[in-house]
């Protein structure tokens with residue numbers, strides 16, 4: 001599924017000085033399924049805003065976001081529901097976990113809708129991510145780094161063509177980050193899917209073949 005931005009400029013970025021001499025000056029790019037993408041910028045330059053546009057949860061922008069030749073603003077809520085269940089999965093910067101549910105319950109609540117992962121697959125993924133023991137613990141009691149890995153696992157509990165990841169390694173040590181990055185890359189490969197990941201200037205774990213500097 002091709003995602004295209006044409007002259008995109010989110011309203012909150014309009015008056016910002018960096019928007020006048022950066023990606024936002026033209027706001028155009030095409031995300032094609034042959035590539036993985038990194039969106040790289042220092043804090044506050046619009047990474048989360050851009051991912052939220054791609055996930056269809058913001059439409060406060062100039063220009064156009066086009067999904068497979070259809071302007072995103074023409075899509076109905078039911079179209080977006082379908083896209084978010086079958087085509088685009090996401091790991092938000094704020095994670096959006098249910099704090100009072102266990103790790104496993106957080107996965108199950110999504111997996112029940114999609115039936116994507118078996119219990120054994122969930123167990124194996126949790127083990128690889130080093131959060132096997134946390135699956136029976138309440139999410140709100142986990143460290144933020146453990147919660148980040150749980151959110152990555154949850155993103156796998158549905159089919160997708162694109163996986164959006166907003167600074168997914170920000171609370172992980174380099175070894176754990178690399179294990180998580182390798183798992184993400186492998187899951188995408190197995191599913192013939194692609195990722196769009198944001199990161200600050202200083203980190204680089206997933207090493208996509210296309211870089212977008214904001």
Ligand SMILES: Nc1ncnc2c1ncn2[C@@H]1O[C@H](COP(=O)(O)OP(=O)(O)OP(=O)(O)O)[C@@H](O)[C@H]1O
Nearest residue numbers: 012013041042043044045046047048049050093200
């Ligand atoms: N709804 C909004 N109303 C006003 N300003 C907003 C809104 N959404 C985003 N912004 C502003 O847009 C700018 C970019 O925010 P964004 O969260 O996209 O940055 P970021 O690159 O993801 O930063 P970080 O690396 O710190 O997460 C910020 O200055 C933010 O205050």
